[in-house]
Amino acid sequence: MGIFKIEGGIPLKGEITPQGAKNEALQILCAVLLTPEKVIINNIPDIIDINKLITLLGNLGVKIQKTGAGSYTFQADEVNVQYLETEAFKKEGGSLRGSIMIVGPLLARFGRGYIPKPGGDKIGRRRLDTHFEGFINLGAKFRYNREDHFYGVEATDGLTGADMLLDEASVTGTANIVMAAVLAKGRTTIYNAACEPYLQQLCKMLNSMGANITGVGSNLLTIEGVESLGGCEHRILPDMIEIGSWIGLAAMTRSEITIKNVSWENLGVIPNTFRKLGITLEKRGDDIYIPAHLDGYEVKTDIDGSILTIADAPWPGFTPDLLSIVLVVATQARGDVLIHQKMFESRLFFVDKLIDMGAKIMLCDPHRAVVMGHDFKSQLKATTMSSPDIRAGISLLIAALSAKGTSTIQNIEQIDRGYERIDERLRAIGAHIIRA
The missing domain is CATH 3.65.10.10 (Enolpyruvate transferase domain)
Incomplete structure (x- = not known):
């Protein structure tokens, strides 16, 4: 030590x-799972939590290339969703708080997402209810294994847009729900949404990939679902x-x-x-x-x-x-x-x-x-x-x-x-x- x-x-x-902003990078990196096309991200901080997430994405099958200091190219065209059910993933995902935000993109694109109880700072209770209630509103089925603290959501028939009022303006919860909703059928409205600059950055990035999100910067987001997203280039604040x-x-x-x-x-x-x-x-x-x-x-x-x-x-x-x-x-x-x-x-x-x-x-x-x-x-x-x-x-x-x-x-x-x-x-x- x-x-x-x-x-x-x-x-x-x-x-x-x-x-580069750690809290933005955690969201932006998870969003690369939403498209099979290349995504270029610049100004990524070289810190332990971010490097752990990049390693996790690589283990999921995302192709990763470092192109310079703080700059990477990601391509999630061969994601191994089965990795989510391995013991290695349970250990890896449980060591990082930000790993919770891979669930929304995986659920949206592949119909299922799993995560062990995330780690992170021991600064008090950090509830995940907002995330999973949002997924359930979009039509996902939720399950939780209390024995090994393993969460799962599944939507075999896809997600459907819904109107929702969040019980708290959770930044990571809003980000996760937004990433799930961009590929859902129909319209989603999220009231009491977080509106931090990093969440605004995520929405701007998703729109540049072909998503249709309005109300960015306010606490009411409207998302018209699209069939697919493309690649983009993004710079972190x-x-x-x-x-x-x-x-x-x-x-x-x-x-x-x-x-x-x-x-x-x-x-x-x-x-x-x-x-x-x-x-x-x-x-x-x-x-x-x-x-x-x-x-x-x-x-x-x-x-x-x-x-x-x-x-x-x-x-x-x-x-x-x-x-x-x-x-x-x-x-x-x-x-x-x-x-x-x-x-x-x-x-x-x-x-x-x-x-x-x-x-x-x-x-x-x-x-x-x-x-x-x-x-x-x-x-x-x-x-x-x-x-x-x-x-x-x-x-x-x-x-x-x-x-x-x-x-x-x-x-x-x-x-x-x-x-x-x-x-x-x-x-x-x-x-x-x-x-x-």
Whole structure:
């Protein structure tokens, strides 16, 4: 198991370019199963979770060719659907949360899709009901083997369009249902659909393949089923979670950093949320420039003077994946912040590690924490800690880079699942970090 050794308290300086978006790539890669024609995808991040999915597609029989850094050609003209019922697939599919999104395309094109209970971050209950209720609405039959936690949906006579109101605006659930509906007979409407930029990207890609999806960007999608889809070329957006991570890193280490090519129009409320913490960031073309915050940053209270609350919400609200970053940034702010993590009940449990480093945090319950900022008058102390999940892992890494002394982070495979060559990229802007 790898570790990072980090010498903190050193200001950084330079430019950093965000990787391709992990959460978009998981959807886009599954969509290649919808056509026998070639699909070219660019800006794919080289991270553990994405590489696992690419390997899974290869084992399903998809022909894969790497054509350059982050660029691949996929052709699913000889898919081996029988692989889904092997023990090897049960083990492979169960290690990756994103594997759930192969079910929709397989069901649409081949009439059946199976998946073991997916893995991923241990951040609380992550229900799959929205996915399978959507498939059932389209006419699929559902079965679940409780003994080995194996899910299956089948539609031997094909899928038929339907009107549905999702019980939650699940991003992966919406993506899965959309990919199933594009080849269904007739019209499908999905209300309370997720409308994140990555879901919009999936819909735009499918339309370029010949699908007929309208309402993209809203919470009401209308899909007219088509008989088949063709090939296309698609470029993945920069990762908004990584962009938010670099904003937090710059503030905590009081560094002057430029984040390149961020796709400002797809960042939503992320820039303004960091501004509420008192962080200065400037739009320079399609880049974000963050000056060194030598005098710190002051939290803005609500209009009535009450404590600032930052909470997650479905898009266009603030993404839950960045709440861990906001929490660690707040530890050195001038003022107090209430962090309200609504979606996952275990995501705030990493705060004990920050408290060990000297942060002033009161965990109110599994969903809420009050952070009392130090205003850099009391620097965080180096320590040894373990990364519990991707987002907590990057938050602890940011804390270590700002702390006085040398910290050790264990279980860094969790960080590598979501961040590409992070130690190399941080060293390029002056960080003292070693992978051991």
